[in-house]
Amino acid sequence: MVLDESKIPTHWYNIVADLPEAPPPPLHPGTREPLTPDDLAPLFPMGLIAQEASTERWIEIPQAVRDIYRLWRPSPMIRAWRLEQELGTPARIYYKYEGASPVGSHKTNSAVAQAYFNKEAGRTKLTTETGAGQWGSALAFACDVFDLECEIWQVRSSYEGKPYRHVLMETFGATVHSSPSDLTQAGRSFQERFPDTSGSLGMAISEAIEVAAADPNSSYSLGSVLNHVLLHQTVIGQEALQQLAEFGEEQADVVYGCAGGGSNLGGLTLPFLRENLDGRTSTRLVACEPKAAPSLTEGEYRYDFGDTAGMTPLLKMYTLGPDFVPDPVHAGGLRYHGMAPLLSFVKHLRMMDAISVKQREAFAAGVLFARTEGIVPASESNHAIAGALREARQAAEDGTSPVIVIGVSGSGQLDLPAYSEFLAGDMADS
Numbered sequence: 001m002v003l004d005e006s007k008i009p010t011h012w013y014n015i016v017a018d019l020p021e022a023p024p025p026p027l028h029p030g031t032r033e034p035l036t037p038d039d040l041a042p043l044f045p046m047g048l049i050a051q052e053a054s055t056e057r058w059i060e061i062p063q064a065v066r067d068i069y070r071l072w073r074p075s076p077m078i079r080a081w082r083l084e085q086e087l088g089t090p091a092r093i094y095y096k097y098e099g100a101s102p103v104g105s106h107k108t109n110s111a112v113a114q115a116y117f118n119k120e121a122g123r124t125k126l127t128t129e130t131g132a133g134q135w136g137s138a139l140a141f142a143c144d145v146f147d148l149e150c151e152i153w154q155v156r157s158s159y160e161g162k163p164y165r166h167v168l169m170e171t172f173g174a175t176v177h178s179s180p181s182d183l184t185q186a187g188r189s190f191q192e193r194f195p196d197t198s199g200s201l202g203m204a205i206s207e208a209i210e211v212a213a214a215d216p217n218s219s220y221s222l223g224s225v226l227n228h229v230l231l232h233q234t235v236i237g238q239e240a241l242q243q244l245a246e247f248g249e250e251q252a253d254v255v256y257g258c259a260g261g262g263s264n265l266g267g268l269t270l271p272f273l274r275e276n277l278d279g280r281t282s283t284r285l286v287a288c289e290p291k292a293a294p295s296l297t298e299g300e301y302r303y304d305f306g307d308t309a310g311m312t313p314l315l316k317m318y319t320l321g322p323d324f325v326p327d328p329v330h331a332g333g334l335r336y337h338g339m340a341p342l343l344s345f346v347k348h349l350r351m352m353d354a355i356s357v358k359q360r361e362a363f364a365a366g367v368l369f370a371r372t373e374g375i376v377p378a379s380e381s382n383h384a385i386a387g388a389l390r391e392a393r394q395a396a397e398d399g400t401s402p403v404i405v406i407g408v409s410g411s412g413q414l415d416l417p418a419y420s421e422f423l424a425g426d427m428a429d430s
């Protein structure tokens with residue numbers, strides 16, 4: 001089911017306006033006082049800082065951003081008939097597919113918005129970090145659209161081990177460095193301290209922040225975790241609600257999404273939560289995370305740093321601690337030690353559930369999905385599919401017919417090495 005372009009949402013939805021209490025604010029790492037807009041001004045443009053702290057329910061999407069969204073939005077919602085048949089389940093399964101965007105994931109929804117507000121503020125360059133490269137390629141595309149320079153630090157192990165990822169970013173005109181690099185003070189000191197390091201997201205973040213902070217024409221850009229990123233992603237859930245109605249469903253009984261930093265999950269589920277809070281529905285929302293990085297299911301709800309070096313503001317979130325190093329699972333986008341403060345708060349208020357999935361169960365779900373629906377999902381998305389399969393199989397046993405919605409956040413075309421390992425029986429079950 002593809003909606004007409006005229007149904008692309010006109011506003012982003014801000015759940016903060018509808019929650020029973022205000023979420024705990026981010027704190028300055030030095031003073032431990034609530035952060036002020038001025039604290040963030042060296043890194044982000046005011047338009048995005050205002051969104052980060054906004055309590056308004058609806059924030060208008062600029063026409064220029066909606067025009068770019070038309071390249072892939074509204075994204076399709078599809079009834080998974082063949083998957084239902086294969087499972088022999090009376091459940092009705094729908095999936096919202098974000099893999100048809102220019103770079104194959106939901107991340108473009110926020111990248112385009114961030115590039116727009118930076119351009120508007122007169123910035124000429126954005127810097128960022130990337131691991132496997134999904135966020136880097138989304139931002140590279142968005143900077144190309146708005147004629148901004150884009151400089152990306154990619155974790156060395158990915159830069160060297162997944163060479164096609166940086167070619168994708170370079171195709172959109174970005175400059176990509178292997179991190180740690182020689183170009184920053186932080187990078188040089190990491191190289192001195194850890195001579196043969198394979199790099200980490202924490203190191204790459206430090207390099208990208210250092211360059212943005214030193215140049216008034218540059219900003220730093222983050223692909224998940226922060227409120228404004230989740231806000232931009234709410235186009236997903238708003239469209240999904242319209243599409244379910246067009247399918248003739250009164251409500252979803254349960255929504256499954258994968259959770260790394262929380263942006264695709266928040267974007268999909270927060271509009272559903274609004275319907276719950278208004279008393280119109282009673283939809284269960286479920287975060288699916290890897291067993292190897294179980295922040296929501298096994299972490300603590302407390303203030304913690306967003307990075308390894310302890311340079312970012314303190315965020316109140318479910319966290320495994322900034323030193324947590326997960327087993328090397330294939331869903332690179334889900335390996336973050338924390339979780340978006342907004343989703344953490346929603347979970348804390350018991351408005352969302354969470355489960356964890358080991359990677360072999362996730363890939364088995366992904367392969368079944370590919371063989372029935374014809375789409376190879378991103379490694380991350382497989383966790384959401386695995387959660388939904390548990391539910392659909394249970395429904396078959398119980399003889400119930402719940403309406404299940406799955407967020408399929410991306411395409412797995414660049415994850416084929418992981419599929420290869422799974423199909424060969426060589427994947428560790430972490």
Ligand SMILES: *Cc1c(COP(=O)(O)O)cnc(C)c1O
Nearest residue numbers: 224260261262263264333380410
């Ligand atoms: C980055 C990514 C994720 C994880 O990030 P969230 O912010 O939790 O959404 C999930 N799926 C895909 C396809 C990704 O690229």
